Amino acid sequence: MTSPSDSVTKSPLRVGVIGAGVMGTNHGRVLAGLPGVTLVGIVDPLDEHRNRAVELIGCKTFATVDELLLAGVDAVTIAAPTHLHHEIALTCLGRGIHSLVEKPIASTVAEGREIVAAARKAGVTLMVGHVERFNPAVAAIKQAIRNEDILSIGITRVGPFPPRMSNVGVVIDLAVHDIDLIRWFTDSEITEVQPQLSSAIAEREDIALLQFRTASGVLAHINTNWLTPFKARTVTVATRGKYVMGDLLTRQVTECFGFKADGSYSMRHLPVGHDEPLRAELIAFLNAVRSNGVPAVTGEEGVASLEIAIQCLEQPPKVAAGGRKEPLRAAG
Numbered sequence: 001m002t003s004p005s006d007s008v009t010k011s012p013l014r015v016g017v018i019g020a021g022v023m024g025t026n027h028g029r030v031l032a033g034l035p036g037v038t039l040v041g042i043v044d045p046l047d048e049h050r051n052r053a054v055e056l057i058g059c060k061t062f063a064t065v066d067e068l069l070l071a072g073v074d075a076v077t078i079a080a081p082t083h084l085h086h087e088i089a090l091t092c093l094g095r096g097i098h099s100l101v102e103k104p105i106a107s108t109v110a111e112g113r114e115i116v117a118a119a120r121k122a123g124v125t126l127m128v129g130h131v132e133r134f135n136p137a138v139a140a141i142k143q144a145i146r147n148e149d150i151l152s153i154g155i156t157r158v159g160p161f162p163p164r165m166s167n168v169g170v171v172i173d174l175a176v177h178d179i180d181l182i183r184w185f186t187d188s189e190i191t192e193v194q195p196q197l198s199s200a201i202a203e204r205e206d207i208a209l210l211q212f213r214t215a216s217g218v219l220a221h222i223n224t225n226w227l228t229p230f231k232a233r234t235v236t237v238a239t240r241g242k243y244v245m246g247d248l249l250t251r252q253v254t255e256c257f258g259f260k261a262d263g264s265y266s267m268r269h270l271p272v273g274h275d276e277p278l279r280a281e282l283i284a285f286l287n288a289v290r291s292n293g294v295p296a297v298t299g300e301e302g303v304a305s306l307e308i309a310i311q312c313l314e315q316p317p318k319v320a321a322g323g324r325k326e327p328l329r330a331a332g
């Protein structure tokens, strides 16, 4: 005999993807392989992006969001450019469709709040795609610092210029991941922001050194740029009892512990899972939809992280006396 909750769990969810760019194609690929999901199709206004999705995923495509909604969906993932999140999310949420919105939730805090309010009004699930929380190395760090008295956090997220330059700088594109991690690791809000920004090559900031203090008293910093020839993503967390070091790319997480008065200590590698972060994120979203539970990354959290990122951009620029005022020119 099946209970009503069984039938809810077993009936496939009809899910659509909006945006067939880099992220949306990945969403489509993962959703197409998830049990209990019918991938209804992917929306993109560009023929070539729709054709690429057909080739890579073999799913239906639509030129507009309305066509997807006409086909009938229970949930969507929104991976269109950030400046369109607000309009698209309001359309979907207004029709009672559960929505996962890629990070950052929107271009402005006001737009983010409107998305949150629309989800609440419709009584549907809204989750934000802060996928780094689903990186198994991040999960291992979070587990290692559980119940620890956190003192400081350092995060490095650097790499070369992205192949497609978007209309945002490193703070909104990259640092927002780490702002979310700092808030999540500390279970506390960021209350002080001290940013140093520079644009060496791009029009927007392409180097950012950001310092924070949380309400719980944790000091944190983010070092991010698009000027490093290789990608690096590392996290260190100092607590009273441990020093945890994680490489988010190689997924190696190590902790130093058992500090002794003579300066000696012990070290061990921590077990780290193998899940694909995006797959884990999409499963978490769909589980929240099915159970009507609180999603792993709420809309409110997405807005809070965006708000801190925007605060970093809004601080008046400081130019040190005798400092360089003109942006560096790229060589060659």
Ligand SMILES: NC(=O)c1ccc[n+]([C@@H]2O[C@H](COP(=O)([O-])OP(=O)(O)OC[C@H]3O[C@@H](n4cnc5c(N)ncnc54)[C@H](O)[C@@H]3O)[C@@H](O)[C@H]2O)c1
Pocket (backbone or CB within 6 Å): 018, 019, 020, 021, 022, 023, 024, 043, 044, 045, 046, 049, 065, 078, 079, 080, 081, 082, 084, 102, 103, 104, 129, 130, 131, 164, 173
């Ligand atoms: N979570 C992450 O790690 C991560 C990584 C990269 C990007 N993102 C986010 O994902 C979103 C998309 O980024 P991307 O790198 O895939 O960008 P992209 O430019 O590769 O893709 C965006 C796609 O949206 C399409 N599009 C434009 N208008 C549309 C509309 N009205 N309806 C549907 N589709 C439309 C474009 O044609 C393009 O194919 C951004 O919000 C970005 O911040 C998140």
